[in-house]
Amino acid sequence: MTKNLLLALVLTLPLQSFVLASGVQTPQPPAHEGFVPVDQLPGQEQLPAAPLVAAAYGVAWAVVLLYVWSLWRRLARVERELADVARRIESGAGP
Amino acid sequence: VRLFTPLVGVAIVMFAIAPFLVVNAPYESTMGLVQKIFYFHVASALTMFLSAFVAAIAAATFLFGRKAAADRIAASAAELAVLFGLIVMVSGPLWARKAWGVWWQWDARLTSTLVMWLVFHSYLLLRRYGGPGSEKLSAAVAVFGGALVPFVYWSVNMWRTVHPTTNVIPTLDASMRGPFYFCVLTFFVLYALLLAVRTSLETQRARLDSLYLALDDR
Numbered sequence: 408m409t410k411n412l413l414l415a416l417v418l419t420l421p422l423q424s425f426v427l428a429s430g431v432q433t434p435q436p437p438a439h440e441g442f443v444p445v446d447q448l449p450g451q452e453q454l455p456a457a458p459l460v461a462a463a464y465g466v467a468w469a470v471v472l473l474y475v476w477s478l479w480r481r482l483a484r485v486e487r488e489l490a491d492v493a494r495r496i497e498s499g500a501g502p
Numbered sequence: 503v504r505l506f507t508p509l510v511g512v513a514i515v516m517f518a519i520a521p522f523l524v525v526n527a528p529y530e531s532t533m534g535l536v537q538k539i540f541y542f543h544v545a546s547a548l549t550m551f552l553s554a555f556v557a558a559i560a561a562a563t564f565l566f567g568r569k570a571a572a573d574r575i576a577a578s579a580a581e582l583a584v585l586f587g588l589i590v591m592v593s594g595p596l597w598a599r600k601a602w603g604v605w606w607q608w609d610a611r612l613t614s615t616l617v618m619w620l621v622f623h624s625y626l627l628l629r630r631y632g633g634p635g636s637e638k639l640s641a642a643v644a645v646f647g648g649a650l651v652p653f654v655y656w657s658v659n660m661w662r663t664v665h666p667t668t669n670v671i672p673t674l675d676a677s678m679r680g681p682f683y684f685c686v687l688t689f690f691v692l693y694a695l696l697l698a699v700r701t702s703l704e705t706q707r708a709r710l711d712s713l714y715l716a717l718d719d720r
Binding site (some may be wrong): 462488489 | 534538539542585596599696699714
């Protein structure tokens with residue numbers, strides 16, 4: 408009986424040591440009862456707002472400026488073509 | 503035409519002042535700095551709605567009144583709805599990433615805005631690649647695009663969404679209201695100028711087409 412008990416203890420020794428070790432190495436964090444406030448999150452989980460705001464305003468400006476530039480180019484091309492066709496009509500040239 | 507040059511000056515001055523007002527506006531208590539996106543995001547969204555309405559009304563006038571000038575205004579307004587929609591569709595996810603933790607949510611407001619934006623894309627594609635007679639078909643698309651505006655606007659009140667409701671602007675703090683309405687006015691002035699220039703481009707194109715026809719007839 409004692410021999411069997413000792414054998415069982417020896418066989419379960421790795422499991423016992425694992426349970427003990429895991430208990431020592433990873434202490435359980437205190438349970439949260441609600442949400443964690445954003446400003447108490449670890450540094451790597453906090454997203455900086457400044458680049459997002461800068462990107463939003465930068466994109467808005469870039470989109471408007473690019474559109475104005477594209478409008479200016481399209482208008483210039485049409486006016487050039489208009490002048491060219493008007494000249495051809497005045498000179499009596501064919502199509 | 504006489505108002506155009508002074509309006510360009512006004513728009514430049516307003517766009518120069520707007521960032522200072524936004525920077526000096528108070529921080530929103532829960533979102534902090536990222537809430538500053540609101541001033542351009544909502545202003546461009548309202549300008550997109552305005553442009554969609556202008557496109558729809560002009561397209562309906564063209565469909566039922568056969569006025570070529572109305573078609574030119576509709577085409578210009580549809581392009582501007584896509585332009586201001588682009589600002590909304592970029593600035594929104596940048597704000598959402600910080601406020602909600604995700605770039606995008608398939609909720610009623612975001613999805614209906616995307617659908618409306620795509621409707622105006624389809625208007626432009628139809629006009630460009632639809633061949634002869636596509637003006638009438640695309641005009642019908644613009645009417646439907648304009649009809650989507652009330653659904654997009656009230657979607658936040660009708661369905662449960664993560665997007666704030668339409669109650670935000672009426673209950674805005676007085677210190678934020680000034681910069682916000684200034685940004686909206688700035689976008690509206692810019693919109694009026696861009697619409698005038700874009701419509702004049704369409705008018706010039708129509709003149710060019712008639713000149714080419716005159717040249718062909720000789």
